[in-house]
Amino acid sequence: MSFPFRKMSGIVNIPILEISQEEFRKVMTERREPLVLRGSDLGSCTRTWSPEKLSERLNPRQVRVHVGQEQDLDFRTKNFKYCDIDIKELVKRAQNKTNEEFFIDKSEIYYLRSISGDSRNLQVSNLDQDFPEISSDFKIPDLFPPDQMFSSVLRISSGGVRIWTHYDVTDNVYCQITGRKSAVLWPPSQANNMYLQGDKSMVADIDSPGSEFPLFPVSNRWEAELEPGDILFIPSLWFHNMKAHDFGVAVNVFWKELESKFYDPKDYYGNKELVPGAKSLTMLDNIIKQLTLLPPQYADFYARRCVEKLEKKCYLKD
Structure with a gap:
């Protein structure tokens, strides 16, 4: 299968394919470059994970979320704080532009990256175990051998939230369930231009990085606009940055392409170095x-x- 890449103003538009999961798996395995699968079956979640239905069906539980006033979350300046909140309340607040109850101010924004356990007993995230009341709505894409699966992560965000650029050492698919997002990626070959601190880029504003990061604007940049139901393949070591246009729910599914011996056994997020x-x-x-x-x-x-x-x-x- 062949398809053209459209390149405009130094930006590569990530191909959006409407094919079967079997065909998509073959293409992504051969190319090992970002691809979007559109129109595939992710289960009933694309219909049942609206804010209203999630609020009804989720069991009460405390989750730890990022809460900030600025839309671009910056891990260096820590322009956010970690707060514990009931997940039902999170869904309620994250869909609003302002809230009468808040941690910082009425217009604060929220971002959840689900984790299992706590800081003293951290475990790999698993949607089935963490959120069994809704997990059956989500159908894990048949894009990798089941025995290679690493984690499945629930993400919930307010509109406007942008998560800092980083890379993971495992392959993953980002399954957009509710809302729309902009995805920006850079290939591993651009590492020298990314101004890394560990697995994260120090550039908070990727559209206006400033004179502090002169090489960043010339990096080879790939982009896609994700719609509900889209599946974005993010190969390991590809830098990625996600921005929510509105209230968003997504599930990240990670798997290990390499032999287990190459991965840190204490890696709970998929971002510890090989x-x-x-x-x-x-x-x-x-x-x-x-x-x-x-x-x-x-x-x-x-x-x-x-x-x-x-x-x-x-x-x-x-």
């Missing part, structure tokens, strides 16, 4: 420590030798 990658970064810190013992011009020389070896042995050829 074991060989983490070891390499630690070794690199030791290399830097050694190079800083030299005068600057000598350190520069040997640093360039190191980069040259990495390029020859590890970089993908264009």
Whole structure:
């Protein structure tokens, strides 16, 4: 199967395909690039997960959410706070522009990324276990071997919320159930332009990054507008940024493409570095420590030798 990529003003429009899940699985496995599957069956959730029906059907439980006044959530400045709220109350507030009850102010915004357990006993998120009263409404896409599944994450957000750019080490599909979102992604090859701090980009405003991040605007950017029922394939290590246009509900399903030995057994979110990658970064810190013992011009020389070896042995050829 072939289909064209449309590129305008340096932006790649992510292909939107209306094919069977079997065909989509074949295409995404071969290409390993972002794709959107539209018109596929996600179950009754696309009809039953409206704010009103969710409020009726969800069992009362406390969830921890991000609460902020600014729409672009920034992990560096922590322009949000973590608050505990009953999930029914969250659904009620998140669909409104203002609320009489609030944590910060009437126009605050909310974002839930469901977790299992608590800070002392964190577990991998599982929709069936965490929200059994609604989980049967959602049909997990048949896009990967069931034994490779890692987690299924419920996400609820106010309109306007943008989550910081980051990458995951597992493949995943972002299933948009209620509301519309803008998805922006960047390939792993753009890592040098992303201004990373761990697995996250330090650029909070991706449309106006400012002079602090001069390379970010030239990064190769992929975009898609997600509608209810859309399934976005996000390959591992692809940077992604999601913005909700209105009240939104989504389910992220993650799976492990590689052998289990490559993943950190204490990774509950799917964003801890792969074991060989983490070891390499630690070794690199030791290399830097050694190079800083030299005068600057000598350190520069040997640093360039190191980069040259990495390029020859590890970089993908264009």
